[in-house]
Amino acid sequence: MRRPLIAGNWKMNLTREQSRNLATAIAMDANTSRADVVLCPPAIYLETVLETARSIRTVGNEFGIGAQNVYDKPNGAFTGEISTAMLEDLGIGYVILGHSERRQFMHESDDVVNAKLNTVLASSLTPIVCVGETLEEREAGRTLEVVGRQFEGAFAGVSEGLASRAILAYEPVWAIGTGKTATPEQAQEVHHDLRKLAVLRYNSALGDSLRILYGGSVKADNAAELLSQADIDGALVGGASLQADTFLRIIAAAR
Numbered sequence: 001m002r003r004p005l006i007a008g009n010w011k012m013n014l015t016r017e018q019s020r021n022l023a024t025a026i027a028m029d030a031n032t033s034r035a036d037v038v039l040c041p042p043a044i045y046l047e048t049v050l051e052t053a054r055s056i057r058t059v060g061n062e063f064g065i066g067a068q069n070v071y072d073k074p075n076g077a078f079t080g081e082i083s084t085a086m087l088e089d090l091g092i093g094y095v096i097l098g099h100s101e102r103r104q105f106m107h108e109s110d111d112v113v114n115a116k117l118n119t120v121l122a123s124s125l126t127p128i129v130c131v132g133e134t135l136e137e138r139e140a141g142r143t144l145e146v147v148g149r150q151f152e153g154a155f156a157g158v159s160e161g162l163a164s165r166a167i168l169a170y171e172p173v174w175a176i177g178t179g180k181t182a183t184p185e186q187a188q189e190v191h192h193d194l195r196k197l198a199v200l201r202y203n204s205a206l207g208d209s210l211r212i213l214y215g216g217s218v219k220a221d222n223a224a225e226l227l228s229q230a231d232i233d234g235a236l237v238g239g240a241s242l243q244a245d246t247f248l249r250i251i252a253a254a255r
């Protein structure tokens, strides 16, 4: 019922030529019959990746291009920032919000994520909202409290109609770039809790249809098991999305 989505977050990696080559290889061979696929290159390469993909296949929801971040104001004196209108102008369909690296290094609070989510939901872009606990928080038994706070913070004041357009991503901070994947059971438990939170906050229809992606050291050889969990609806892939063959194998692992 929930269509899987496999997103590649390229983070701050690759050159323009490498981006073009990677986008070419994935656009040529990605099978979107069972899963949506989204590529999220650095902002400066969005247009290159979009044009490259468009020269090979239709770009839209099933094969989309996403930004890694956006600002919450429509325009104006905000040096270095990019607006939703600019992303729409290019033809970008998705945007990642509240990634733990932005929370950690750019000091994005739940309030900032909330402002950005409201702005994105007022546009045509589909947000991928990230939540996740640190190792310290998990070891202190605070996982649900932390992801719950991030979820409620991000969706504060967001109506059901708009929230139904959002995608969630559970990315335990301790599993990102560390090679330490959450076990399928650990990930499933948090995904299930997040879905329950969505049901409580909105209703069961929204909870049932909400796509929740897992992120954190997803690789070609662990993707199938993670994706087979009842509440895991896709993957947000970092390192393994930088090589076409591994990313294509992850796409192929989707149910």
Ligand code: 13P
Binding pocket: 009, 099, 171, 175, 176, 177, 178, 179, 215, 216, 217, 218, 236, 237, 238, 239, 240
């Ligand atoms: P890795 O797959 O490199 O652990 O990164 C996950 C991530 O942060 C995706 O947004």
